[in-house]
Amino acid sequence: MNLLSKVRCITVDVTGTLIAYKGELGDYYCMAAKSVGLPCPDYKRVHEGFKLAYSDMAKKYPCFGHAAKMPNIVWWKTCVRDSFVRAGYDYDEETFEKVFRRIYATFGSSAPYTIFPDSQPFLRWVRENGLKVGIVSNAEYRYQDVILPALGLNQGSEWDFGVFSGLEGIEKPDPRIYKIALEKAGNVAPEEVLHIGDSMRKDYSPAKSVGMHALLLDRFKTPDVDNWRKSGAPVVPDLVAAQEWLTSENLTC
Secondary structure (H helix, E strand, O other), X not given: OOHHHOOOEEEEOOEOXXXXXXXXXXXXXXXXXXXXXXXXXXXXXXXXXXXXXXXXXXXXXXXXXXOOOXXXXXXXXXXXXXXXXXXXXXXXHHHHHHHHHHHHHHHOOOOOEEEOOOXXXXXXXXXXXXXXXXXXXXXXXXXXXXXXXXXXXXXXXXXXXXXXXXXXXXXXXXXXXXXXXXXXXXXXXXXXXEEEEOOHHHHHHHHHHOOOEEEEEOOOOOOOHHHHHHOOXXXXXXXXXXXXXXXXXXXXX
Protein backbone atom coordinates (compact mmCIF):
# COMPACT_ATOMS: atom_id res chain seq x y z
CA MET A 1 0.00 0.00 0.00
CA ASN A 2 1.33 3.44 -0.88
CA LEU A 3 1.45 6.39 1.51
CA LEU A 4 -1.07 8.42 -0.48
CA SER A 5 -3.76 5.94 0.51
CA LYS A 6 -2.78 6.10 4.19
CA VAL A 7 -2.75 9.84 4.81
CA ARG A 8 -5.61 12.33 4.99
CA CYS A 9 -3.59 15.52 4.94
CA ILE A 10 -0.30 16.86 3.58
CA THR A 11 1.34 19.94 5.07
CA VAL A 12 4.04 21.86 3.24
CA ASP A 13 6.71 24.42 4.01
CA VAL A 14 6.76 27.55 1.83
CA THR A 15 10.19 29.10 1.11
CA GLY A 16 12.48 26.58 -0.55
CA THR A 17 9.59 24.15 -1.02
CA LEU A 18 6.86 26.02 -2.92
CA ILE A 19 8.55 29.34 -3.68
CA ALA A 20 12.03 30.90 -3.72
CA TYR A 21 13.50 34.38 -3.51
CA LYS A 22 14.42 36.09 -6.79
CA GLY A 23 17.74 37.89 -7.01
CA GLU A 24 19.62 39.20 -3.98
CA LEU A 25 18.47 41.23 -1.01
CA GLY A 26 20.76 44.02 -2.21
CA ASP A 27 18.78 44.30 -5.46
CA TYR A 28 15.69 45.46 -3.57
CA TYR A 29 17.54 47.69 -1.11
CA CYS A 30 19.35 49.25 -4.08
CA MET A 31 16.09 49.94 -5.95
CA ALA A 32 14.61 51.51 -2.83
CA ALA A 33 17.65 53.76 -2.30
CA LYS A 34 17.74 54.82 -5.96
CA SER A 35 14.02 55.66 -5.86
CA VAL A 36 14.83 58.55 -3.51
CA GLY A 37 17.98 59.62 -5.33
CA LEU A 38 20.51 57.79 -3.14
CA PRO A 39 23.44 55.71 -4.41
CA CYS A 40 23.16 51.95 -4.29
CA PRO A 41 24.24 50.51 -0.91
CA ASP A 42 27.01 47.91 -0.89
CA TYR A 43 25.37 44.52 -1.47
CA LYS A 44 27.64 42.50 0.81
CA ARG A 45 27.45 44.96 3.69
CA VAL A 46 23.66 45.19 3.43
CA HIS A 47 23.34 41.40 3.31
CA GLU A 48 25.54 40.92 6.37
CA GLY A 49 23.81 43.78 8.18
CA PHE A 50 20.40 42.26 7.48
CA LYS A 51 21.43 38.81 8.72
CA LEU A 52 22.57 40.28 12.03
CA ALA A 53 19.60 42.63 12.38
CA TYR A 54 17.07 39.90 11.55
CA SER A 55 18.68 37.45 13.97
CA ASP A 56 18.62 40.08 16.71
CA MET A 57 14.97 40.96 16.12
CA ALA A 58 13.96 37.29 15.96
CA LYS A 59 15.52 36.73 19.39
CA LYS A 60 14.09 39.86 21.01
CA TYR A 61 10.67 39.74 19.37
CA PRO A 62 10.08 36.23 17.97
CA CYS A 63 7.30 35.45 15.53
CA PHE A 64 7.45 38.98 14.14
CA GLY A 65 6.62 40.53 17.52
CA HIS A 66 3.52 38.40 18.17
CA ALA A 67 3.86 38.15 21.98
CA ALA A 68 4.76 41.85 22.29
CA LYS A 69 1.76 42.76 20.10
CA MET A 70 4.16 44.69 17.92
CA PRO A 71 2.62 45.76 14.60
CA ASN A 72 4.16 43.94 11.65
CA ILE A 73 5.30 47.16 9.99
CA VAL A 74 7.05 48.30 13.20
CA TRP A 75 8.91 44.98 13.49
CA TRP A 76 10.17 45.25 9.92
CA LYS A 77 10.94 48.97 10.20
CA THR A 78 13.17 48.31 13.22
CA CYS A 79 14.85 45.41 11.43
CA VAL A 80 15.47 47.32 8.19
CA ARG A 81 16.72 50.43 10.01
CA ASP A 82 19.19 48.26 11.97
CA SER A 83 20.25 46.50 8.74
CA PHE A 84 21.23 49.80 7.16
CA VAL A 85 22.97 51.09 10.30
CA ARG A 86 25.02 47.90 10.65
CA ALA A 87 25.95 48.23 6.97
CA GLY A 88 27.14 51.79 7.58
CA TYR A 89 24.14 53.74 6.23
CA ASP A 90 22.54 55.93 8.89
CA TYR A 91 19.94 57.83 6.86
CA ASP A 92 17.99 60.73 8.36
CA GLU A 93 14.46 59.85 9.45
CA GLU A 94 12.66 61.37 6.46
CA THR A 95 14.95 59.66 3.95
CA PHE A 96 14.80 56.32 5.75
CA GLU A 97 11.00 56.46 5.90
CA LYS A 98 10.83 56.76 2.09
CA VAL A 99 13.36 53.96 1.56
CA PHE A 100 11.66 51.69 4.07
CA ARG A 101 8.19 52.21 2.61
CA ARG A 102 9.50 51.04 -0.77
CA ILE A 103 11.18 47.97 0.75
CA TYR A 104 8.15 47.06 2.87
CA ALA A 105 5.79 47.35 -0.09
CA THR A 106 8.09 45.29 -2.31
CA PHE A 107 8.39 42.41 0.16
CA GLY A 108 4.65 42.50 0.73
CA SER A 109 4.08 41.74 -2.95
CA SER A 110 4.97 38.84 -5.24
CA ALA A 111 7.85 40.80 -6.82
CA PRO A 112 10.79 39.27 -4.89
CA TYR A 113 9.51 35.69 -5.17
CA THR A 114 9.19 33.02 -7.80
CA ILE A 115 6.98 29.96 -7.63
CA PHE A 116 8.44 26.59 -8.59
CA PRO A 117 6.62 25.21 -11.66
CA ASP A 118 5.66 21.99 -9.89
CA SER A 119 4.11 23.66 -6.81
CA GLN A 120 0.62 24.49 -8.04
CA PRO A 121 0.14 21.18 -9.94
CA PHE A 122 1.29 19.16 -6.92
CA LEU A 123 -1.00 20.91 -4.44
CA ARG A 124 -3.97 20.60 -6.79
CA TRP A 125 -3.19 16.92 -7.35
CA VAL A 126 -3.14 16.29 -3.60
CA ARG A 127 -6.52 17.99 -3.14
CA GLU A 128 -7.99 16.17 -6.16
CA ASN A 129 -7.10 12.94 -4.38
CA GLY A 130 -9.33 13.98 -1.48
CA LEU A 131 -6.62 15.09 0.93
CA LYS A 132 -6.41 18.36 2.81
CA VAL A 133 -3.42 20.62 2.21
CA GLY A 134 -1.96 22.79 4.95
CA ILE A 135 0.75 25.45 4.83
CA VAL A 136 3.20 25.52 7.77
CA SER A 137 5.59 28.46 7.57
CA ASN A 138 7.73 30.78 9.66
CA ALA A 139 6.17 33.79 7.97
CA GLU A 140 3.99 36.78 8.73
CA TYR A 141 0.42 37.47 7.72
CA ARG A 142 1.27 38.93 4.29
CA TYR A 143 2.26 35.48 3.03
CA GLN A 144 -1.28 34.27 3.70
CA ASP A 145 -3.16 37.37 2.62
CA VAL A 146 -1.09 38.71 -0.29
CA ILE A 147 2.06 36.89 -1.38
CA LEU A 148 0.84 33.32 -1.86
CA PRO A 149 -2.39 34.37 -3.65
CA ALA A 150 -0.40 36.74 -5.89
CA LEU A 151 1.79 33.79 -6.88
CA GLY A 152 -1.24 31.65 -7.75
CA LEU A 153 -1.37 29.67 -4.51
CA ASN A 154 -4.85 30.35 -3.20
CA GLN A 155 -6.67 29.09 -0.16
CA GLY A 156 -9.52 26.94 -1.44
CA SER A 157 -7.90 25.83 -4.69
CA GLU A 158 -4.28 25.00 -3.73
CA TRP A 159 -4.45 24.80 0.07
CA ASP A 160 -7.07 24.46 2.79
CA PHE A 161 -5.53 25.97 5.91
CA GLY A 162 -2.41 27.82 6.97
CA VAL A 163 -0.26 27.90 10.09
CA PHE A 164 1.92 31.01 9.97
CA SER A 165 4.27 31.80 12.86
CA GLY A 166 3.47 35.52 12.81
CA LEU A 167 -0.21 34.74 13.36
CA GLU A 168 0.16 31.82 15.77
CA GLY A 169 3.02 33.06 17.96
CA ILE A 170 4.87 29.76 17.58
CA GLU A 171 7.55 29.03 15.01
CA LYS A 172 9.41 26.06 13.61
CA PRO A 173 11.23 24.05 14.90
CA ASP A 174 8.86 24.15 17.90
CA PRO A 175 6.79 20.95 17.50
CA ARG A 176 3.72 22.81 18.76
CA ILE A 177 3.32 24.46 15.37
CA TYR A 178 2.73 21.00 13.89
CA LYS A 179 0.18 20.21 16.60
CA ILE A 180 -1.68 23.36 15.57
CA ALA A 181 -1.63 22.05 11.99
CA LEU A 182 -3.17 18.76 13.14
CA GLU A 183 -5.95 20.68 14.90
CA LYS A 184 -6.62 22.86 11.85
CA ALA A 185 -6.75 19.76 9.66
CA GLY A 186 -9.70 18.62 11.78
CA ASN A 187 -7.86 16.90 14.63
CA VAL A 188 -6.39 14.38 12.24
CA ALA A 189 -4.15 11.73 13.80
CA PRO A 190 -0.45 12.54 13.21
CA GLU A 191 0.16 9.19 11.50
CA GLU A 192 -2.38 10.30 8.88
CA VAL A 193 -0.39 13.41 7.95
CA LEU A 194 2.73 13.93 5.84
CA HIS A 195 4.85 17.08 6.13
CA ILE A 196 7.10 18.15 3.25
CA GLY A 197 9.87 20.72 3.72
CA ASP A 198 13.50 21.55 2.96
CA SER A 199 14.98 21.65 6.48
CA MET A 200 15.94 18.74 8.71
CA ARG A 201 15.87 20.98 11.80
CA LYS A 202 12.71 22.96 11.08
CA ASP A 203 10.64 20.53 9.04
CA TYR A 204 11.60 16.86 9.24
CA SER A 205 12.64 16.42 12.87
CA PRO A 206 9.83 18.34 14.61
CA ALA A 207 7.16 16.83 12.33
CA LYS A 208 8.46 13.33 13.11
CA SER A 209 8.60 14.16 16.82
CA VAL A 210 4.81 14.61 16.94
CA GLY A 211 4.23 11.36 15.01
CA MET A 212 3.76 12.68 11.49
CA HIS A 213 5.32 11.24 8.35
CA ALA A 214 7.92 13.56 6.82
CA LEU A 215 9.71 14.04 3.50
CA LEU A 216 12.64 16.32 2.71
CA LEU A 217 12.98 18.31 -0.51
CA ASP A 218 16.47 19.06 -1.85
CA ARG A 219 15.88 21.55 -4.66
CA PHE A 220 19.26 23.27 -4.32
CA LYS A 221 21.60 20.29 -3.79
CA THR A 222 22.41 21.08 -0.18
CA PRO A 223 25.70 19.66 1.19
CA ASP A 224 23.68 18.20 4.09
CA VAL A 225 21.74 15.79 1.91
CA ASP A 226 24.07 12.81 2.54
CA ASN A 227 23.67 13.26 6.29
CA TRP A 228 19.91 13.52 5.83
CA ARG A 229 19.84 10.18 4.05
CA LYS A 230 22.21 8.55 6.54
CA SER A 231 19.84 9.55 9.33
CA GLY A 232 17.07 7.64 7.53
CA ALA A 233 15.18 10.60 6.10
CA PRO A 234 13.66 10.18 2.63
CA VAL A 235 14.83 12.91 0.25
CA VAL A 236 13.53 13.87 -3.21
CA PRO A 237 14.67 16.67 -5.57
CA ASP A 238 11.27 18.26 -6.29
CA LEU A 239 7.51 17.88 -5.97
CA VAL A 240 7.25 15.82 -9.17
CA ALA A 241 9.45 13.25 -7.45
CA ALA A 242 7.41 13.69 -4.25
CA GLN A 243 4.28 12.73 -6.17
CA GLU A 244 5.99 9.60 -7.49
CA TRP A 245 7.27 8.80 -3.99
CA LEU A 246 3.78 9.13 -2.52
CA THR A 247 2.33 6.65 -4.99
CA SER A 248 5.16 4.09 -4.79
CA GLU A 249 5.00 0.99 -2.63
CA ASN A 250 7.06 0.01 0.45
CA LEU A 251 7.98 3.49 1.64
CA THR A 252 10.06 4.46 4.63
CA CYS A 253 9.19 7.88 6.05
